[in-house]
Amino acid sequence: MRLIIIKPKTEFVVTVEAEITPDLAEKNVEEIKRFKVYYGKDRVELGELFEVTKEGDDKKLVLDGDFSRVKWIGCRMSDGEIVVKGNVGANCGAYMAGGKITIEGNADDWLGAEMRDGEIVVKGNAGNLIGCAYYGNATGMSGGKIVIEGNAGNYIGEKMSGGEIEIKGNAGDFIGTEMKGGTIIIHGSCGFVGGDMKAGEIKIGGEFELVPTFVMQEGTWVGDVNVKGEGIVRKL
Amino acid sequence: MHHMLHIKNGIVIDPKNGVKAEKMDIFVKDGKIVEEGEISKNEAKVIDASNKLxxxxxxxxxxxxxxxxxxxxxxxxxxxxxxxxxxxxxxRTAVGRVLLTSPAIGYEYAKMGYTSAFEAAQPPIGALHTHEELDSIPMVDKAALPVFGNWHFVLKYVAEKDMEKLKAFIAWAIERTKGFGVKVVNPGGVEAWMYGGNVSSLDDQVPGFNVTPREIITSLVKATEELQLNHSVHLHCNRLGVPGNYETTVESIKLVDGIKNDSRQVLHVTHVQFNAYAGDSWRTVASGAEAIAKTVNAMDNVTIDMGQPIFGHATAMTGDAPFQFTLHRLTGSRWSNKDSEIEGGAGIVPIAYLPKNPVHALQWAIGLELGLLTDSDKVVLTTDYPNGGPFTEYPYIMAMLMSKKMREGELERVSPFVQKASNLPAIDVEKSLEEVIHMTRSLPARVLGLPNKGHLGVGADADIAIYDLNPLEVDTSNDFEKIYKAFKTAVYTIKDGNILVKDGEMVDEYWGKTYWVDARGKADMEAIKDDLNEFFSKYYTVELQNYGVEERWLKKPERIVI
Known part of the structure; x- marks a missing residue:
């Protein structure tokens, strides 16, 4: 296969902020190595922290190794593909507008935050705040799809307005808070669901705790009546 | 730092001194503008201002x-x-989109050629905090206006018609808060808010006190004039943000009819755009700007400022706590309520002004109408930062006031509601460069009562801005883009004779003065002693002796004794 392979040179002492996207594949190796990233508070070149090899012209990045301390991977990407062979750090796929990210290990918090389109697949577990709005912003995930094969943490799809989040395992508390559209599917169990939900749909396979301000209508719960919401919560 | 400057060959506009775009040199020594003979030419740093404003x-x-x-x-x-x-x-690190951190505020003003900025609503009990923050704003001179319109002492003395005590109290309060003048926010209305209400006219009774907003305003104006404070009463009218409120604004302005002051207005009505709505609901809302402008133009003792909204993000924050709650209910946006004990309150609600939103577009049009229809000698350019938007967009307002062509272009991108609900499209007025300079410099300085600010006459503070704009050549009706760009970043910003900005980049950090007014000599301070003791022991969470700000705590206090 022809692609760009990026490998960490060492174990990182502090977190790295690397807004790398498949757009990098359009550059040559020397240019890629000069791409600026933050290592703690220092602005450094990608090549100082990572080994970079190029095997062709495909718009694809393979991140080979432990990226759990590398944040903002795939941030704002619009096409192409990223495959992370291990774990990935926070804010992966934030503001993403297209393309695909596959994470073979676990993902940290803020996965796909405010993403608009594209696809994220996590083979392992994911942290908190998947597809959420950043603090203070009005709208979270508005399109695209996030699939978590394992379990997820708290705050899933807060202020989400479109797209789909599917969690094959269990999730924590505060699912679909202030949700305005889109779908959340949880195959396992989870905690509090639907607070201030205005629209959209949440489907849950296992046990869950619905906030008390939902009303039962034709086999589904509708609410949150506190905010005149018409969100739907139902059993999968 | 240079102790002498020789600004050479610039084209000077100095409305206060009648200088209309004349090529002349300006001389600076020890932070003041001086005569040519006062400086030694070989020692002075020369700034070439050829073809620049x-x-x-x-x-x-x-x-x-x-x-x-x-x-x-x-x-x-x-x-x-x-x-x-x-x-x-x-x-220092400067952060913020519209709501800036303290250093960012100072830096952005300086980059734009602004050298003084006044905090327009200081909660008295929060005076120390206010001054700590003012002392974190570099580059500019500053001051704060404590709010009086709902303070229990004021309500009590107005009810008792005791002018001597009211005067003494104002003098005491301004000294304790290291304040500059008398700000009044929705008089009586914020006190009514303590019971979940508001006032809806100048003649509503304020709960718990036998007074009306009308009496509060007139008494505070009378007391301020008798104390001869630098600045007049600075009024945020009742019924802000309510359709139909322009009538209350006109009525409030007329309250000072016949009251005279030789050096300045006796009433400044602020961010009038928010108080200039006709109609009786948000569906029938329309501009009331013309009636207000006519009233102000017909009087010789009232000034206003625009409160111009700028499309984009803003944060509504006023001492008008009930209005902030209304706004929160209207927009569904986050809300924070502040309570300052027996002094009043405040609220904060984020907002974004959208050009296609009919009401927002109308507000934008009303601000401009006020700026265009009111005499240039009576209307100051403001956005009521951050209520109407960023102060960094003042150049946009300046350019808009000077160019009908620019307004026509902007009108195309806003809601068509403006066409029927306001007169903006029909207004042909184009202010001159000189008028706009007056509205941003000499006029606010006069309104505030700061004789050394806002002009370039001998003896003035050497606060100078140089812009890349030749007033002798520029066509203000058509070159609006050039005007906007020129006023956005100064070629030079000079503060007290120090060069702070050069070619739009900051070159030096500087700490300006904090003005405060000491009027204690004008009133019988003993008169309120017992009341202070009683109110503080009964109602305040702090002891009287722990209340207020000592002058030595301020970085660079400038006491004005009157």
């Missing part, structure tokens, strides 16, 4: 730049704090 530094007479309100706004709006303007190096 030389004016006094800008004076922002009404902005919310320090205190608990703006800080709560910062706390509740993390999304405002994601824009990094400057990373700490020679200067």
């Amino acid at each position: 030389v004016v006094a530094g800008g004076v922002d007479m009404h902005a919310h730049i320090a205190g608990s309100k703006i800080n709560t706004g910062r706390t509740m709006r993390p999304e405002e704090m994601r824009v990094v303007r400057l990373i700490a190096n020679k200067f």
